[in-house]
Amino acid sequence: MRFDLSDDQEFFRETARRFIETEIPVGKVREWHDHPDGCPQSWWQAAAELGWTSLMVPESLGGGSISGRPIVDLAIVADEMGRGVTPGPFMPTNAVADTLGRLGAPDQQALLEGVMTGEVVLGWAFCEPGGDWTAAHVAAEAVPANGGYLLNGIKTAVEAGAQAHHLLVTTQSPEGLAQFLVSADAAGLTATPQESLDLGRRFAEVRLDGVAVGPDALVGAPGAATVADVERQCQVMLVLQCAESAGLAARVLEFTAEYAFDRYSFGRPLASYQALKHRFADMKMWSEASYAAADAAADALADGREEVRTVSVAKSYVGDRSVELMQDCVQLHGGIGVTYEHDLHLYMRRATVNWGLFGTPADHRERLSRLLGY
């Protein structure tokens, strides 16, 4: 967690933690693995009541942040959700709400009221099979027809794709990259649930077979402006993902250290062996550094200061270290660490999915290198 929270932010964080601990302890997380939507709608609405979906919505539309830096406040929730491996369509709903709040037409912004109560879930159909998480790889097409567009293409790993009431779809159009807000029940749109390592979140493949949309479905201006919008959406996702992975890793380190104190071998606790203590020291360093990087990324995006570089630094570090930390914690647990019964794998599942979505650490290292002119 951050060390610079205001009293209001600290209260907000504490409320989120208490809500997660009482409403959805890890036992319940496991129960909800069998829920088709990952969590009951009523629970998501209760979470929304705490402000989890209204921080990115402008005040003029009924939303508002706690600190004036919405992404920082939202990252506080992401950290707590990581600590609790909490399900819910948190990331895509907020990333798309942010875009609609900034660029949406009045009709589109009208949806935000439902988003803020938790009744409306939003998804972002971006990545495509065989492609990567960059605008350059988008091949789905928006073909002008009858004054509007016909959308064709296949999107994969669309978080909450089958739960979302509306999907933001990123396409190529004759005017360049273009995004459309499409209702989930539009003719020609099918969302098929996919399997995922993460048992809490839900993903879907979304097929667009000649989905007809009017010109009013466009979000933002096609072309360079949309390329920037997509970049911003990626950054929001990455900041939340890094905050969550830092929280996941910190929690795993905590319970693994507790285990090392409680578990005796050869008449002494595991925590007394220097070979293991030194590994814990490395992991503590990774954990604190992960928080440092995740928080710096949220700050950079909030302040519009070197956010491209800082977000990639955070992903390249946190993505990498969070999963390494967890594999090491499995090793320190021994056999129990690779059983289904133990909670560790729940955290590792989430962290591993976070590792890859929106670019692997290696992708972001490559990106950093190009930013350096190499």
Place this chain on the structure above:
Amino acid sequence: MDDFVYAETDPGELARYREEVEAWMNENMPRRDPVNPWHPIQDDDERSSRNRELQRRLYDGGYAAVCYPKEYGGQSLTAAHKQVIDDVSMDFDMPILFSLPTLAICGPTILEFGTEEQKQRYIPAWIKGDELWVQFMSEPSGGSDMAGALTRADRDGDTFIVNGSKIWSTFAQRSDYALMLARTNWDVPKHRGLTMFIVPIHHPDIEIHTIKMVDGTDEFCQEYFNDLMLPAENVLGEVDDGWTVATRLLFHERAAVGNASPYSQGRHRNTSAGGVEDLAAVARDRRGADVGRHRQRLGHLETLGQVEEMLSDRVVKGIEGGFLPAPSGSLVRLFHGLSRAERYTVALEVQGDHALVWNRGESTGAAGLEYLQRQAASIGGGTTEMARNIISERILGMPREPAADRDLPFSQVPRSG
């Protein structure tokens, strides 16, 4: 530090201070050489006199060691003010020799344990650039086990007679005073028989030898004491209670190395292997075979460099706010040692053959020499192994390592041949 207040500082006041510092530095301090901004002066005398002169300039301007109390030559300002000076001074030539260990390590230790006479005598002299200090802590018999010191100081009335040897003191041959840990009582367990002394370095009974390092530099020294007589007034703290003083000195050292000290002055360069931008430029020149691999490695280095600063900021804030325990500077120390090793390895890869065999007069060999000395960053200032002990024991609360010598009188402790 007990007597240092991490006061909240008004952002407006800091912005105003920044303008003031910028204006003053532009007017009074030389800019770094833009071609070779971090190239240290090779000649020891020139380096020493240059640093003393620059320190004096800072003092005259009121920007030297600003977190020190006014009565000893400082400005009684906050850590945030010091941060402003460090930020602004990145573009200027700073008297970096004074920062470590004089101002940031020996300094706060004397502030904490010195008598009023000692503080009046020594502190203003270093803030004004008159006297440089070093540490006489490590001994040839062992680095990490500092409390196992074998240098002896035998009391004879109001004097102590010192015999033995210290090692790894930086730039001692051009410095003026040292803090020295010596054994004054051999009949008690090791931590209870040590005393900290203030030692004038240029003394006929101290022999100083420089140590040539793998890369050819000779900053480090070894000292031999031959019946060196020290007056009792040179004791810092209490006789036989030197370990209490040393513990705090080590704390200040870790804070300083972890960039968390309010008493340091000016920022040390992140690396001597060149910034990642420089390496990217080298890689560009050599573009061809390994573009993909170099991209990964350069991106990785950029990540480590940035995250090290982020972690350092977090640890400073965490300790200030009471979120992290005081020994958390060891997290930064560990990160630094490991990232430095990776940096030198990547620099070597990027330079390739040119770092191994080069034309006379070219500088590409530097990356090779730095690689040979790569582990120095994981050894000096407390090894990374000690940092891992501190993190696991004092941050995570894990059981301490058993010590075979803990309750034995020191004279009975087994030691290496």
